[in-house]
Amino acid sequence: MFGTVLIANRGEIALRVARTCKEMGIRTVAVYSAADEDSPVVRLADEAVRIGPPPAKRSYLYAPAILQAAHQTGAEAIHPGYGFLSEDADFAEMCQAEGLTFIGPPPEVLSMLGDKAEALRVLSAAGLPVLPGTHRPIASAGEAAEAAAQIGFPIIVKALSGGGGRGMAIAMRPSDLPEAYAQARNSARAVFGDERVYLERYVETARHVEVQVLAGRDGQVLHLGARDCSVQRRRQKLIEETPVPGLPADVADRLCEQTVEAARAVGYVGAGTFEFLLDDAGDFHCIEVNCRIQVEHPVTELITGVDLVREQLRVAATGSPGITQDDVRLNGAAIECRVNAEDPARGFLPTAGTIEALTLPAGPFTRVDEYVRPGMSIPPFYDPLLAKVSVWAPDREQAIARMERALGECVVSGPGISTTTAFLTRLLAHPLFRDGKHTTALAETVDPV
The missing domain is CATH 3.40.50.20 (Rossmann fold)
Incomplete structure (x- = not known):
């Protein structure tokens, strides 16, 4: 070690x-x-x-x-x-x-999967279903129009080097495409320093489902179940949970097994996440691989008892995880909410300032990953995430109740600082979320204040 x-x-x-x-x-x-x-x-x-x-x-x-x-x-x-x-x-x-x-993964794997279009070609060859798209960079608005006519609308224009929900723009109809193409290129250039983009069919009412994998250099690959990350705003995740509500166990198992085979085929090493969209017809489509620890990894840790960072270190030091697939047991339900320094009343603009009052949740089966302290200044230079509140319970209904209680305890205030805590509480109370029938469109329909 x-x-x-x-x-x-x-x-x-x-x-x-x-x-x-x-x-x-x-x-x-x-x-x-x-x-x-x-x-x-x-x-x-x-x-x-x-x-x-x-x-x-x-x-x-x-x-x-x-x-x-x-x-x-x-x-x-x-x-x-x-x-x-x-x-x-x-x-x-x-x-x-x-x-x-x-x-993390070796440079050649990062390079291959970091190019989103190339990644989709490779993953498709490895047996994972992907959405119709160009799977190559598009060099002009005219070329985008020709490709979109073949793919069919709506279209999403994505940064080739993108990730984290950035560098994307949606065209619902042909007349929207020139602006979406320009917007995605400009965003990709600003955020990633790479203006190349590609096109993909846009699924309007999708579930966002992902599979956590852990792989060694010795060829051993295992999964730690699937997560639902469908509650998003502007393609930024807000609430994540596991297991995926409403997804039959046999379907989840089949998805995880397919993902393991694909990870092995592309030579993946370390902890990583394969992300999918689940459409209205019940079909999965792989959209990307995140070659790192995920923000939402605590929910997987809560239902498996596996420390993913410890496993990352073991793989990097020894070449092999310290566990096998037989050691992974999925138990209960877990939910994570991201508490961001953003002002919902002002279009979720990031806020900065000095924390004066701070109370973080505690209590049974409640975990808070944070870095904030009273008197600390929140700088305007970085991601607005302040804390991740995660809970575990024997079932989803109890987990939701526990999260509502936990968020009710959360206080972060000071001059200039606003948070998303109240908005998260409203999302949890929405009937579609309660019934596990929410999609990526849910957050845009909920009043922010």
Whole structure:
């Protein structure tokens, strides 16, 4: 096992990784920007290195500073968390060249699956169903119009290097396509530094279902069940749960088994998530692979008892997970809600400021992944996620009741700060969510205030 791991991230995921490392007796190094010098992970880690000013491009996305910090602190491995450099094939290759272990898939797998169009071609060849689309970059609005006529409307234009619900635009009819094409390209250029886009059939009333996998370099691949992430706003996930409500066990098992075979076929290594849309006809379509730990991984941990970060570290250090498929038991139901620093009354604009009052949920079978403290300033430079509230219960009905109770305890306030807590509570109370019949369209129909 590694002696020292550098955590190339911030916020709740950095703290989450540091805690598992501590439990495993691994020395930790935190890196931080000038905006995060008071972050709890800086205090928890055995050593902390400032890597740059607040803008992410000059700190958490600046690979040379991270690699230098790893060398000066004697780190043997780098855990990238999620976001930032977690799926960057070039960064993984840099780590390899510098003699550092990148805790994630190898560069060639990141490169293949990071190109979304190429990934869909490869996954289709591996036996997973995919939506009709170009599965190649589209170079002009005219080419987009020709391709869309073949695919059929509605169309979604997606960034080739996209992820996290960004770099996308929808065209419901041909007249919408020029604007959607331009919007997606501009967004892709701004967010990912790569303006290439491709086209895919858009499913309006879909369920968003994903399968968690864990794979070793030895060819062992296992799954840890499926999650439902259908409650989204502007394609950003808000509520995640497992198991998938209303999905028959045999269908879920078949989906997971197909995913395992596909992961093995593409040479996947580490923890990862294969994402699907479930349409009205009951058919699944793979849309992408997230080659990292997911924001929503706590719900899988709650129903399996498996520490996914620990398994990531084991795979990276030894080449093999510390568990087999026979060790995975799915028990009960779990739900996660993302508490973001956003103002629902102002179109969910991110908010920043200093936290004055803070009460986080507690109680039976309630887990909170967070990094906030009273008196802490929430900077405007990063993702607005403040905390993830997760609960477990023997069944979904009890889990919903437990989450409502937990959110009712949650208080985060201060000058300039608003959160999504009340909006999440309204989503939980919606009849479609209660009945497990919600789709990705639900959040857009609920009054934000």
